[in-house]
Amino acid sequence: xxxxxxxxxxxxxxxxxxxxxxxxxxxxxxxxxxxxxxxxxxxxxxxxxxxxxxxxxxxxxxxxxxxxxxxxxxxxxxxxxxxxxxxxxxxxxxxxxxxxxxxxxxxxxxxxxxxxxxxxxxxxxxxxxxxxxxxxxxxxxxxxxxxxxxxxxxxxxxxxxxxxxxxxxxxxxxxxxxxxxxxxxxxxxxxxxxxxxx
Amino acid sequence: xxxxxxxxxxxxxxxxxxxxxxxxxxxxxxxxxxxxxxxxxxxxxxxxxxxxxxxxxxxxxxxxxxxxxxxxxxxxxxxxxxxxxxxxxxxxxxxxxxxxxxxxxxxxxxxxxxxxxxxxxxxxxxxxxxxxxxxxxxxxxxxxxxxxxxxxxxxxxxxxxxxxxxxxxxxxxxxxxxxxxxxx
Numbered sequence: 001x002x003x004x005x006x007x008x009x010x011x012x013x014x015x016x017x018x019x020x021x022x023x024x025x026x027x028x029x030x031x032x033x034x035x036x037x038x039x040x041x042x043x044x045x046x047x048x049x050x051x052x053x054x055x056x057x058x059x060x061x062x063x064x065x066x067x068x069x070x071x072x073x074x075x076x077x078x079x080x081x082x083x084x085x086x087x088x089x090x091x092x093x094x095x096x097x098x099x100x101x102x103x104x105x106x107x108x109x110x111x112x113x114x115x116x117x118x119x120x121x122x123x124x125x126x127x128x129x130x131x132x133x134x135x136x137x138x139x140x141x142x143x144x145x146x147x148x149x150x151x152x153x154x155x156x157x158x159x160x161x162x163x164x165x166x167x168x169x170x171x172x173x174x175x176x177x178x179x180x181x182x183x184x185x186x187x188x189x190x191x192x193x194x195x196x197x198x
Numbered sequence: 199x200x201x202x203x204x205x206x207x208x209x210x211x212x213x214x215x216x217x218x219x220x221x222x223x224x225x226x227x228x229x230x231x232x233x234x235x236x237x238x239x240x241x242x243x244x245x246x247x248x249x250x251x252x253x254x255x256x257x258x259x260x261x262x263x264x265x266x267x268x269x270x271x272x273x274x275x276x277x278x279x280x281x282x283x284x285x286x287x288x289x290x291x292x293x294x295x296x297x298x299x300x301x302x303x304x305x306x307x308x309x310x311x312x313x314x315x316x317x318x319x320x321x322x323x324x325x326x327x328x329x330x331x332x333x334x335x336x337x338x339x340x341x342x343x344x345x346x347x348x349x350x351x352x353x354x355x356x357x358x359x360x361x362x363x364x365x366x367x368x369x370x371x372x373x374x375x376x377x378x379x380x381x382x
Contacts, residue, residue: 060221
């Protein structure tokens, strides 16, 4: 979901940077020192996940993993995703430096949103937690795709048309991420149940 | 959606060939290709075919900026400098050094001098283009520069480094707290 350099207009880029900066500030404030190792691991996972291509569908898509990042870190998803995106932009030339703000918003805002929706549910018994985790993984990708559509609306592409394209391209990813998130939650419930209750 | 698209263009004879790919190697189908001259005026536009390829005749002797818009926020560009287009503008009348050389040679060997120097030049160019085609293909493949292991582990290293910095400040904070308690 990386928007390339030179696509978006100036005002969209600037508002992306401002909003992302606010998110990162809130995230850093909420991220206490004890949770930093957790954040680093998730940042590394997010960084590498973009290399896993899903060869289904019309476009070329990859894993995002913003759902699980949001679920475990809440607002901490903002700094974590910003760091990973910066490294992706520098090392892989994914997205771009000027679009970092917008791209951070695209992926981190759904993560935080899903944290508020599902953060409590995944702490409950598996009958509720696992479906919630699946929906969380899928919904965060879906919302990211809608965010892409929103960002591109302000240039000249039609919101509904672009969102439809991005969402359909990401349907396989949504399902895969839902399954991955459910597996992660099931695993964490066994091994580190306190990680899901913050 | 991928995260990066690349377009690669090269000149062959009087045509420009382009190839467009998403990172990961998937071809860009039905992507818009727009060609600009050095002043930013749009010269022509077209769509890539199912193999991600698009070719066009050289419209003007200027450096060409070729922009690929693959939709959903993807954009890539490639510039062909004017120097690569030097020999393109049709049959030339001025004599290039290579033509001079050909003339000298043909003077010594009159039996092959029936061909005009221009014809020889065109034939040679054609043959070279033909030979270079596989080489250009290889260059296209190489240009793709997918993320290497060095990039991946480098990135993870940066993240661990940041973790280290955070741990350091945490340690400083904690030891300051302990020191504070001791002096109380």
